[in-house]
Amino acid sequence: MSWTDERIDQLKAMWERGLTASQIAEELGGVSRNAVIGKAHRLGLQSRPSPVKANEAPKRAAAPARKPTPAAPEAETPRAAAPVSAPPPPPRPAAAPAAPAAPPAAPAADAASDAPTPAPQPRIISVGPGGFLRQGPGDQQAPIPPAPPRRLVPAKPSPEIADKTSLLDLTERICKWPMGHPGEPDFHFCGEAVNPGFPYCVEHCGRAYQAQLPRGTRRPPPPMPFGGPRVR
DNA sequence: CCCTGATTCGC
């Protein structure tokens, strides 16, 4: 597979959406996780919190990766020997700007009665003639919430049956033994960890792979996948 | 073990 404009666009979109390199690679198909990361960097899509990037002092100290250059390891570049003043971490706005406004929680006027925390009372706001939210004079709420410029992308996490392993969940090491009948609402896959080297878990490998029996030996056929032929 | 992204470097 090559990096066509279209695939690059998809990569960019997913990368910016926060999908992991693995997910993106799986989505695009034909490329590895490394390919995705490599491409992303070449595109200048860097950043994104790396699990291994928390600290950033050592500069050049460790990580000669491959090719230790056995000849002259003394070619160091002692520059930037600054006493390490951890530079401000890259801004990480995280996600979900949900639940921003802290209820003003009327303080003073309380008194007397109990129920000191009527907090979970939703603010009453009116809707103006254009659909905008009208605010009271005292409201300091920003009229324009984060308004995510997010580009709309087809939702991948499809509304699947709870806890069931769907087709989209299958990976190299998840048992692909079908449970139920394809097309039915509760059709899913086993989902157990596979027996290494096989597409099924140990239990289902036992079903999928039968020892060759001596001729003449007949035994009741094991139940087929999908629970056997449909009975209608 | 699994995962993650970063980096290097032969091709």
Add this chain to the structure above:
DNA sequence: GCGAATCAGG
């Protein structure tokens, strides 16, 4: 430019 191999942190 590409991506496998490797590193390194969670």
